[in-house]
Amino acid sequence: MAKKKKNKKQEKPKVRDVKDLKPDTELYEKTIETLKEIYKEGKYAWTDPDEEVFEGIATTAPGISASTYGEITMTGVSTILAKFQSAFHDPNAVFYDLGCGLGRMVNQVALLSNVKRSVGVELCPNRLAAARNLAESLSFPAAQPEFLEGDFLEQDYSDATIVYIDNTMYNQEVTTKLLSILPPDCIFIYQSGWMSDHVPSFPVETTYNQAYGKKEGHDRLFNYLSTHCAWRPVKGFEF
Numbered sequence: 044m045a046k047k048k049k050n051k052k053q054e055k056p057k058v059r060d061v062k063d064l065k066p067d068t069e070l071y072e073k074t075i076e077t078l079k080e081i082y083k084e085g086k087y088a089w090t091d092p093d094e095e096v097f098e099g100i101a102t103t104a105p106g107i108s109a110s111t112y113g114e115i116t117m118t119g120v121s122t123i124l125a126k127f128q129s130a131f132h133d134p135n136a137v138f139y140d141l142g143c144g145l146g147r148m149v150n151q152v153a154l155l156s157n158v159k160r161s162v163g164v165e166l167c168p169n170r171l172a173a174a175r176n177l178a179e180s181l182s183f184p185a186a187q188p189e190f191l192e193g194d195f196l197e198q199d200y201s202d203a204t205i206v207y208i209d210n211t212m213y214n215q216e217v218t219t220k221l222l223s224i225l226p227p228d229c230i231f232i233y234q235s236g237w238m239s240d241h242v243p244s245f246p247v248e249t250t251y252n253q254a255y256g257k258k259e260g261h262d263r264l265f266n267y268l269s270t271h272c273a274w275r276p277v278k279g280f281e282f
C-alpha cells in the first residue's frame with residue numbers, strides 16, 4: 044500500500060499588522076518616537092537645489108527647475124496609507140517614491156505598512172545623502188528603507204506594486220513615459236493638478252498646499268495645483 048504523504052502544515056509568512064499598534068504598548072511608543080524623528084527637522088518647502096544634475100531636464104515651463112522642492116506631510120502620507128490600505132498591507136508589496144527628496148515618505152511607509160520594500164529614487168546627491176542618513180539613524184520593524192541614486196525615468200520597476208510621484212514640476216510626457224515602464228497591475232499615485240476634476244482623485248496634504256489660502260496671486264495659484272493626488276492602476280481602470 045502506498046504510503047500516505049504527511050500533510051505538512053504550510054507556514055504562513057509572519058505579517059506585521061499595523062492595526063496592532065495599540066496605545067500603551069511598547070511598539071506604539073517606539074513607532075511614535077520614530078515618526079517624530081522622521082519629521083523633527085520641520086517642514087521643507089524649498090531646499091538648496093543641486094542644479095547641475097537637473098540641467099536640461101524638461102519641466103512644466105522654461106525657468107522652472109525639476110529640483111524644486113516641496114514635501115508630502117505626515118498627514119498626507121497617512122491619507123495615502125489609509126486609502127490604499129489593502130495594497131500597503133500586503134507583505135509582498137513594493138513601494139517606490141520617485142524623487143524621494145529627504146526620504147520621509149519612504150521612511151513613514153516602511154514604518155507604518157507591511158511592504159517588503161520601501162524604495163526612494165532621487166537624482167540630487169545631497170538630498171539622497173540626507174535620506175540615507177535619516178533612515179540609518181532609525182530602526183524599522185520590517186523593511187529597511189532603500190534609496191537609489193539616479194533619474195527616476197531610468198530605473199527598473201519590475202517589482203513595483205505602488206508608486207508615488209510628486210510630479211508638480213513635470214508635464215504629461217513624464218507621466219506617459221512612467222506608465223510605459225511600470226508593471227500593469229501597479230497602483231500609480233501622482234499629483235493631478237488641474238486635472239483633479241476629471242480623474243479619480245483625493246485631497247492630500249503637502250507643504251505646497253498647506254500654504255494654500257494663506258497667500259495671494261501666483262503663489263496661491265501654484266499651491267492650488269498640489270491639493271489633490273490622482274491614482275490609477277497602470278493598465279487603466281476596468282469598467
Ligand SMILES: C[S@@+](CC[C@H](N)C(=O)[O-])C[C@H]1O[C@@H](n2cnc3c(N)ncnc32)[C@H](O)[C@@H]1O
Binds near residue numbers: 140147193
Ligand atoms: C517635490 S519633491 C518631492 C519629495 C518627496 N517625494 C515628497 O513628496 O515628500 C521632488 C523631488 O524629486 C527630485 N527629482 C526631480 N526630478 C527627478 C528625476 N528626474 N529623477 C529623480 N529625482 C528627481 C527632486 O530632487 C526632489 O527632491
